[in-house]
Amino acid sequence: METAIAGTTDPLLGIYNEAQFQEMLHLETRRSERSSRPFLLMRITPAEGLDERESLDLFKKIAFVLGKVTRDTDIKGWYKNEKSIGVIFTEIRQAPEHAIESRIHQKIHSNLLKLLNFNQASKVKIEFEAYPKVPNASPFKARQESKRANLSLVGENGEEGGLTETQHFAGETSHVQGSLGKTTAEGKIEHGFTKQRLLLLAGDMSLIFSSTVLGSWLRFGVPFETSALQWGTLMLAMFFYPCMLYIFDMYNVSRSFRCYDGIVRILSASILATLVCGLAFYIIPEASYAGRGLFLAQASILTLLLVSWRILFSSLWQGTRSRLRALVVGAGECGQAICRLLNSPLSPYEVRGILDDDPSNQGKKIECAMVLGPTEQIGTIMGQVWAKAAILATPRNGNKELIRQILDARLGGVEVLEMPGIYERLTGRVPVQYIQDEWLLYADGFYLLSKEYVQKIKRLLDLIFSSLILVLSTPLLALTAALIRLDSSGPVFYRQARVGKFGSIFSIVKFRSMFENAEAKGVKWASRRDPRVTRVGRWIRLLRIDEIPQLWNVFKGEMSLIGPRPERPEFVKELDKMIPYYSVRHCVTPGVTGWAQVNYPYGASVEDSLHKLEYDLYYIKNMSILLDLKIALKTVGVILLGDGAR
Numbered sequence: 001m002e003t004a005i006a007g008t009t010d011p012l013l014g015i016y017n018e019a020q021f022q023e024m025l026h027l028e029t030r031r032s033e034r035s036s037r038p039f040l041l042m043r044i045t046p047a048e049g050l051d052e053r054e055s056l057d058l059f060k061k062i063a064f065v066l067g068k069v070t071r072d073t074d075i076k077g078w079y080k081n082e083k084s085i086g087v088i089f090t091e092i093r094q095a096p097e098h099a100i101e102s103r104i105h106q107k108i109h110s111n112l113l114k115l116l117n118f119n120q121a122s123k124v125k126i127e128f129e130a131y132p133k134v135p136n137a138s139p140f141k142a143r144q145e146s147k148r149a150n151l152s153l154v155g156e157n158g159e160e161g162g163l164t165e166t167q168h169f170a171g172e173t174s175h176v177q178g179s180l181g182k183t184t185a186e187g188k189i190e191h192g193f194t195k196q197r198l199l200l201l202a203g204d205m206s207l208i209f210s211s212t213v214l215g216s217w218l219r220f221g222v223p224f225e226t227s228a229l230q231w232g233t234l235m236l237a238m239f240f241y242p243c244m245l246y247i248f249d250m251y252n253v254s255r256s257f258r259c260y261d262g263i264v265r266i267l268s269a270s271i272l273a274t275l276v277c278g279l280a281f282y283i284i285p286e287a288s289y290a291g292r293g294l295f296l297a298q299a300s301i302l303t304l305l306l307v308s309w310r311i312l313f314s315s316l317w318q319g320t321r322s323r324l325r326a327l328v329v330g331a332g333e334c335g336q337a338i339c340r341l342l343n344s345p346l347s348p349y350e351v352r353g354i355l356d357d358d359p360s361n362q363g364k365k366i367e368c369a370m371v372l373g374p375t376e377q378i379g380t381i382m383g384q385v386w387a388k389a390a391i392l393a394t395p396r397n398g399n400k401e402l403i404r405q406i407l408d409a410r411l412g413g414v415e416v417l418e419m420p421g422i423y424e425r426l427t428g429r430v431p432v433q434y435i436q437d438e439w440l441l442y443a444d445g446f447y448l449l450s451k452e453y454v455q456k457i458k459r460l461l462d463l464i465f466s467s468l469i470l471v472l473s474t475p476l477l478a479l480t481a482a483l484i485r486l487d488s489s490g491p492v493f494y495r496q497a498r499v500g501k502f503g504s505i506f507s508i509v510k511f512r513s514m515f516e517n518a519e520a521k522g523v524k525w526a527s528r529r530d531p532r533v534t535r536v537g538r539w540i541r542l543l544r545i546d547e548i549p550q551l552w553n554v555f556k557g558e559m560s561l562i563g564p565r566p567e568r569p570e571f572v573k574e575l576d577k578m579i580p581y582y583s584v585r586h587c588v589t590p591g592v593t594g595w596a597q598v599n600y601p602y603g604a605s606v607e608d609s610l611h612k613l614e615y616d617l618y619y620i621k622n623m624s625i626l627l628d629l630k631i632a633l634k635t636v637g638v639i640l641l642g643d644g645a646r
Helices: 018-035 052-069 097-112 139-146 184-220 231-247 260-283 292-316 333-342 375-384 400-411 419-427 437-442 452-472 474-487 535-542 545-556 569-578 582-587 595-599 606-622 625-641
Strands: 039-046 075-078 085-089 124-131 324-329 349-355 369-373 389-392 415-418 493-499 505-511 560-562 591-593
Touching (some): 018 039, 018 124, 039 052, 052 075, 052 085, 052 097, 097 124, 184 231, 184 292, 231 292, 231 625, 260 292, 324 375, 333 349, 333 419, 349 375, 349 389, 375 400, 389 400, 389 419, 400 415, 415 419, 419 606, 452 560, 452 625, 474 505, 474 535, 474 545, 493 569, 505 545, 545 591, 560 625, 569 606, 582 606, 591 625, 595 606, 595 625, 606 625
Parallel strands (some): 324 349, 324 389, 349 369, 389 415
Antiparallel strands (some): 039 085, 075 085, 493 505
């Protein structure tokens, strides 16, 4: 990320530039070695693969939190290649470093969660390094001493949990196989999410009615009379405002509504709903207001109330729901991944510890929890830590004795959950690195792949809507074609080979957004601010107008409106070798938009393709007409906000 640097500090974030920070770190290291006075280095790093805008937004929020919770004596600056922010905590006396790490971790996490949603939080990694470094130090002894440490940091005390680290999957890992179905615990957690969404909706409906009453009183100076209620007008408002809030993801209770992004989304939804309602009032005479003054008064009041209601909801209910205490069975990569995911106050689960049969792991702290003992003690340890559930993060076809012990625990009343199921429900992704063929075979879902009547309904809807949109957008298509022709030489439309259902190859049709012969030097992913993109091409990509001609592919049956995005054969050949189960996405018809497109920014790397495959597998597993409708609505929000366009 490019950042303007003036003097010794970054004027954008208010932290030291990298050269100055590294010099201070060197001086502190030498001072610590001479005096034996310890200090602690913390590094905060967003996940790789974020574009420049996302990285800058995350760094701004991180810098804001650091300025709020750290002391003046703590040194903050760019750590390495402007990809991490470092903080040097001085004056920590002789307290054990593990206690300090824990307290700082809580402070940073709890304050960052006020600005970030659950998915954003999962993209932040926090690491610590203690100075001076003591060889062969006993981590178990340090942890025991840390329990007696009494430290004081700026900020609020007593907050539990924290941000999750980035879910980066690489290499061979342990896997979980099979399906246990939705357990009672999962059902209770899902019920809690549903109740919070219904509470949000009920509050919105009440505010719409209240804004109409207040608007009438302000406009006409008289109390609003129920007998004079314009029910048609009120019903339109009660339909369009919740729809727009849903489009802008404002019923996602895992999203923080108190951050800048949340407030912008609420304002955008309210403004768009106001415009749609205003258009409807002119089209439908029976729904018209008594005057434009009342309409504007109601819209202004409602916008203010909606912002206030979301902030109040976030303060009172988000992160305060009861959390299910659980033990993680397995300390391998799979177990570490689920610990990172659940290490957040917004998580519905509280990890009380880890069980693992490796003697070398006993007493160690792995990610957010301690290894409390071997799996054979699952019953005893469950009672000691008051846990109600066990999360399997071990191979199902592994140690038969381990499987027997977990089965005995389940028959004894322990809720047994599977890691991929929890991960899928909390993130809307299938963790492809932690599953095997048996999980895909026995897991719930994939029902509609064999339902021929549903496929016919989906095809009928594709025909109807692709034809309708093509006809209605004819003036826009003609204007775009003229601008492309005037802007640069070359054809108006661009055809490109893509991989369709069952690996078939077809030619996708798009408006040309790059210069002619842009790939003369070879095929490559589009990059941000790609020099191959024309002036008109940049705008039609931003507004997604270049995608409209693909509706002809939908009409022909080569594509669907909703489905995994088709990829180029050259990329598919390589990605299929590098990413497990990549070919699974070809079992359904590719789409113009999909679950990955509304949940993940533009991908231009193998790692991005891995994350998008996780979303695609979730869609294939849970495919339904209702999910298609949800994706269609969210696509509108993505287009309006310009997310992921390149």
